[in-house]
Amino acid sequence: MSANALSQHYAEQVQHLQQSLPGSLPDWLAGRRDGAARRFADAGFPDPRMEEWKYTNVRPIATKPFGEAPVDTGVSAADVSALGFQGLDAYRMVFVNGRLRTDLSDLNGLPDGATVQGLGDAISHDPAPLEPILGTLAHDRFSSFTALNMAFMNDGALVRLARNVRLDRPVHLLMIGTAGNAASWSHPRILIHAGEGAEATVIEHYADIAGAQGFTNTVTELRAEAGAQVRHYLLQDHADGAYHVGSVFIQQRRDSRVISHNVNLGGRLVRHDLNVDLTEPGAEIVLDGLFLAGGRQHVDTHTRVHHSSPNTTSRERYRGIGQGHGRGVFKGRVLVERGAQKTDAQQHSANLLLSPNAEIDTKPELEIYADDVKCAHGATVGQLDTTSLYYLRSRGIGEQEAREMLVFAFADEVLERMDLPPVRESIEARLAARLPGGQAFETGA
Amino acid sequence: MLKIQNLQARVENGTQILKGIDLEVKAGEVHAIMGPNGSGKSTLCQVLGGRDGYEVTGGSVDYLGQDLFELETEERAREGLLLGFQYPVEIPGVKNIYLLKEAYNAQRKHRGEPEADTFQFLKLVREKLNTMQMDESFLHRAVNVGFSGGEKKRNEILQMLVLEPRLALLDETDSGLDIDALKVVSEGVNKLRSPDRAIVLVTHYQRLLSHIEPDFVHVLSDGRIIKSGDKTLAHELERNGYHGIIEEAA
Ligand SMILES: Nc1ncnc2c1ncn2[C@@H]1O[C@H](COP(=O)(O)OP(=O)(O)OP(=O)(O)O)[C@@H](O)[C@H]1O
Ligand SMILES: [Mg+2]
Numbered sequence: 001m002s003a004n005a006l007s008q009h010y011a012e013q014v015q016h017l018q019q020s021l022p023g024s025l026p027d028w029l030a031g032r033r034d035g036a037a038r039r040f041a042d043a044g045f046p047d048p049r050m051e052e053w054k055y056t057n058v059r060p061i062a063t064k065p066f067g068e069a070p071v072d073t074g075v076s077a078a079d080v081s082a083l084g085f086q087g088l089d090a091y092r093m094v095f096v097n098g099r100l101r102t103d104l105s106d107l108n109g110l111p112d113g114a115t116v117q118g119l120g121d122a123i124s125h126d127p128a129p130l131e132p133i134l135g136t137l138a139h140d141r142f143s144s145f146t147a148l149n150m151a152f153m154n155d156g157a158l159v160r161l162a163r164n165v166r167l168d169r170p171v172h173l174l175m176i177g178t179a180g181n182a183a184s185w186s187h188p189r190i191l192i193h194a195g196e197g198a199e200a201t202v203i204e205h206y207a208d209i210a211g212a213q214g215f216t217n218t219v220t221e222l223r224a225e226a227g228a229q230v231r232h233y234l235l236q237d238h239a240d241g242a243y244h245v246g247s248v249f250i251q252q253r254r255d256s257r258v259i260s261h262n263v264n265l266g267g268r269l270v271r272h273d274l275n276v277d278l279t280e281p282g283a284e285i286v287l288d289g290l291f292l293a294g295g296r297q298h299v300d301t302h303t304r305v306h307h308s309s310p311n312t313t314s315r316e317r318y319r320g321i322g323q324g325h326g327r328g329v330f331k332g333r334v335l336v337e338r339g340a341q342k343t344d345a346q347q348h349s350a351n352l353l354l355s356p357n358a359e360i361d362t363k364p365e366l367e368i369y370a371d372d373v374k375c376a377h378g379a380t381v382g383q384l385d386t387t388s389l390y391y392l393r394s395r396g397i398g399e400q401e402a403r404e405m406l407v408f409a410f411a412d413e414v415l416e417r418m419d420l421p422p423v424r425e426s427i428e429a430r431l432a433a434r435l436p437g438g439q440a441f442e443t444g445a
Numbered sequence: 446m447l448k449i450q451n452l453q454a455r456v457e458n459g460t461q462i463l464k465g466i467d468l469e470v471k472a473g474e475v476h477a478i479m480g481p482n483g484s485g486k487s488t489l490c491q492v493l494g495g496r497d498g499y500e501v502t503g504g505s506v507d508y509l510g511q512d513l514f515e516l517e518t519e520e521r522a523r524e525g526l527l528l529g530f531q532y533p534v535e536i537p538g539v540k541n542i543y544l545l546k547e548a549y550n551a552q553r554k555h556r557g558e559p560e561a562d563t564f565q566f567l568k569l570v571r572e573k574l575n576t577m578q579m580d581e582s583f584l585h586r587a588v589n590v591g592f593s594g595g596e597k598k599r600n601e602i603l604q605m606l607v608l609e610p611r612l613a614l615l616d617e618t619d620s621g622l623d624i625d626a627l628k629v630v631s632e633g634v635n636k637l638r639s640p641d642r643a644i645v646l647v648t649h650y651q652r653l654l655s656h657i658e659p660d661f662v663h664v665l666s667d668g669r670i671i672k673s674g675d676k677t678l679a680h681e682l683e684r685n686g687y688h689g690i691i692e693e694a695a
Pocket of ligand 2: 486487531617
């Protein structure tokens with residue numbers, strides 16, 4: 001589609017949007033939405049001349065006239081259990097092409113002080129509590145995609161915990177794309193607000209019915225108040241033809257601890273931005289990530305950790321696997337502010353290339369303005385160790401199997417830190433299935 | 446069982462390391478190979494193991510009636526030829542027990558047997574751990590990662606005990622062991638002895654050979670076996686070193 005036809009298309013989308021929004025939006029929200037729509041209209045999609053988008057050309061997204069997804073009622077409970085995690089006991093919300101399906105969801109038994117709710121529902125019925133969080137961590141100016149999400153989001157999830165409330169089970173947000181979504185986009189917005197001393201695990205999980213090709217543009221805003229502990233799983237296992245842009249914003253107060261598990265397995269073109277702001281002393285973030293870029297996949301992850309207060313800690317461990325003609329990017333920025341003494345920041349990125357045509361770029365970026373800090377970083381890109389391979393084979397293990405053991409071992413150093421065995425095992429199986437000869441491995445193990 | 450004839454091999458940079466080795470090992474025998482540093486002992490082991498980076502330039506190796514070089518490394522192992530490494534390899538992320546189980550099952554599969562039941566397998570491994578006086582925690586550690594030198598050697602023999610090779614080729618399994626560990630490792634190796642199995646020990650020390658009595662002792666020097674004898678040859682070497690023998694052969 002030509003640029004002109006496309007802007008025409010998006011103008012229509014915006015118009016269409018104004019008419020389709022639930023009832024009357026409160027002024028603050030209508031204002032934020034309008035602003036975002038205008039910002040997107042002005043800026044357009046990012047292009048590779050921008051430093052942050054140097055490695056990722058979003059043309060395949062920008063040249064398609066995406067629009068709202070058709071309502072798809074075809075997804076069944078059987079699909080949900082096939083795409084979900086066997087044996088995971090969780091509060092569950094299921095979304096199909098971005099829209100909540102209450103009939104497939106199960107939120108029974110939530111403790112007092114815990115709100116887990118569809119965002120469309122919250123906007124329609126009780127938007128006031130959203131004001132201090134929705135759009136406050138994720139700025140429209142962060143990227144056109146954030147603005148686009150703000151302008152077009154109409155559903156998603158709200159997880160809010162009052163002071164000292166401990167969620168006994170994880171919240172599983174299962175976002176399913178269907179095969180009928182080829183020209184459609186969705187803009188889920190996930191809000192997680194853990195009050196002082198609260199504890200929760202939220203699994204943001206993107207999975208598709210085979211053949212899905214939609215564009216998912218998500219924004220997650222997570223605020224951990226003093227002493228809160230949050231685990232955030234961001235699991236992307238889209239079908240091969242799908243597009244995914246995910247922007248995560250985490251803000252942490254005093255002594256809070258957030259653990260992020262970010263796994264990228266599927267999708268055709270994937271970009272993740274994880275932004276963390278450690279705003280008060282004692283805040284600690286753990287960023288664990290694993291990505292696989294095979295076939296013709298392009299998977300780009302940018303993390304930014306902002307140590308804006310003294311005595312804050314970050315531990316970042318990302319691993320990437322490239323195979324086929326896959327292209328991976330990892331860029332990790334750590335910014336230590338002048339006053340942020342006693343910052344302890346560690347970042348490590350290790351990458352494995354399994355084919356001569358795969359490529360991974362990894363780039364640490366440290367900006368340190370304080371003098372009494374402990375910062376370490378390391379980045380490697382390499383191939384499977386031939387000596388290890390030989391050693392395994394010398395014990396009778398077949399070459400293919402030995403390779404898989406080593407690739408697995410590489411990935412598992414990240415996955416083993418997941419605290420939910422059903423999730424970890426399922427991710428391992430899905431990873432295995434995506435490696436060459438993987439299907440055999442799965443059944444043979 | 447193993448018949449090596451005039452074996453010659455060189456490394457990637459073109460240097461000829463093995464210059465015509467002849468050695469025959471029959472079932473039930475224990476052979477010791479001794480020789481100065483750099484004489485080609487490990488090279489011989491690795492060529493027999495099928496490691497990349499060596500080119501066989503002449504000669505032949507027959508193993509159980511087959512041309513050894515027709516077999517891939519893993520096929521050699523499944524046929525019962527197992528190599529104990531002079532420098533066991535550390536493999537982060539792969540648990541010891543997992544390696545043992547995969548290797549054990551690969552061998553069973555090769556023989557057309559069903560995979561081992563986990564319970565039975567663990568029972569077997571525990572028994573072998575006991576022989577090697579190793580703590581069970583070693584099973585759940587990554588293969589050789591952070592193991593002391595002696596622990597690595599014990600771990601090699603543990604694998605042997607589980608996999609029960611027909612021909613065990615042990616490259617300096619005694620190096621780096623304290624006196625007690627040497628006893629334990631020797632005991633492990635002695636358990637492998639049987640009329641239908643054979644063992645080749647590469648060693649620098651007569652000490653090992655007092656625990657595991659060899660039927661034959663060979664001296665490898667500059668890529669050739671220059672002298673063979675019975676266990677008394679090892680004593681002679683211990684007393685006089687290689688010098689005399691090398692000169693005599695020249
Ligand atoms: N990949 C290689 N490239 C170059 N030279 C090699 C290579 N591998 C072995 N060599 C050389 O071949 C010779 C024989 O080495 P090898 O390891 O077989 O000796 P060894 O008899 O086992 O000695 P040691 O008793 O010290 O273990 C040495 O000089 C060694 O440097
Ligand atoms: Mg050697």
